[in-house]
Amino acid sequence: MTKKGWKDLPTGGIITKAGSALDFKTGDWRSEKPIWDKEKCTSCLMCFIYCPDSSIQVKDGKMTGIDYDHCKGCGICAKECPVKVIKMEMERR
């Protein structure tokens, strides 16, 4: 997303669009990244319960992936996973 310069931003730092938090990807300061092994996952959803950022994606009671746009890489999911199918790796950008 190209950021606007000072001449084009609304006066006074206001936000003129409702729901704009949707456009704000907060996962960009992650230094470690959780890697999920889909084959060995039992979908116990312990990671879903513990994730402080609602970044475990679930559909029909099954884990479907990780929301990397918002995951901060805290590693709680990897720590709590009882079958150890989430591993933390260094983030490479």
Next chain:
Amino acid sequence: MPRRALTGNEAMAEAMRQINPDVVAAYPITPATEIVQIFASFVSDGLVTTQFIPTESEHSAISACVGASAAGARVMTGTSSQGLALMHEVLYQAAGLRAPIVICEVNRSLSAPINIHCDHSDTMGSKEAGWIQIYAEDSQDAYDSVIQAIRIAETVFLPTMVSTDGFIISHCMQGVEILEDKQVQDFIGPHRSAYSLFGGAPITVGPLDLQDYYFEHRRQLMEAMNTSLTTLDAVNKEFKQKFGRGYDIIEEYKTEDADHIVMAMGSTCGTAKVAIDKMRAKGVKVGLIKLHVFRPFPHEQLKKALSKAKFVTVLDRSDTASSMGGPIFVETRAALYDQMPKILFADYIYGLGGRDIDIEEIATVIEKGEKMKLQGKVEKPLDYIGLRE
């Protein structure tokens, strides 16, 4: 035009009545109490339609003002000294949110030691907050400047404070020409703000603004300050044209052939004019620059006005605690750094805690300045007037 005997506080309250702001939130403090006290009686008597909010502190007063302003209201308050200091963090928020609030301020020293009388320390403590600052010389100036301030603030979307010297102006009576209510209303026009919470589409005011946008928003504020001098000038010109009086950003008194300039702000300017007349009678080519606006700092106007000066005597009613002197001195000298040929400067701090300054004292420092001008060197760049050693 009706002429009434009014104190500075009464004159400011009268201007507020005629402006009839949507919201006034305030907390009392000497010597500014009367402004909102008188205004509160206007509210009780049904002379204004203002929603008056008595708060439990100045911090709350200005916070309520910011909220009301964001809601699209025309907002005013009054305060002084410790009250303005307690407002300090919210002053920055008002500026950053570009809320065009107008404060009727009365200059009073800051504690400690505790003192209720005039110096400029309080407003000088807020000079970096992003507020336009206008310093009135007398009650008439205060009355007219408050009316102008509404137009200015609501054009450039910067909060504005108009201040008078505590007790010297705030409590002294003077003949003040009062405009008709309709003239004031026509001059200020309908309220304008950069945005409003009731403007239709939903907006967010005051969201977190980190490394990626904060700098741009502060740059907007700097730009508003940069360009506001044009607005200040235009509003004053219109006021002058309509009502026959006005206040230039810097007022020049007998400067035309002067190579020695005295600079001052507020009520001292009147005293300085008499001292200058006395010195003129002795053949000294001295003039006065009255700074009517301190924020934004009128550096271009000063460069022009001081272009022929050889010596400048600055009268500062506060200190910067930089060990370099008062704010007028520090900033004026910085503004003229590139000016050639070199101008000699002497700064005098005077009148702290309300100590009087008289004609003779100003005449004496003008004489000292004349000597230094002839010698081509400044013995003491920073000195004091009326201080016991």
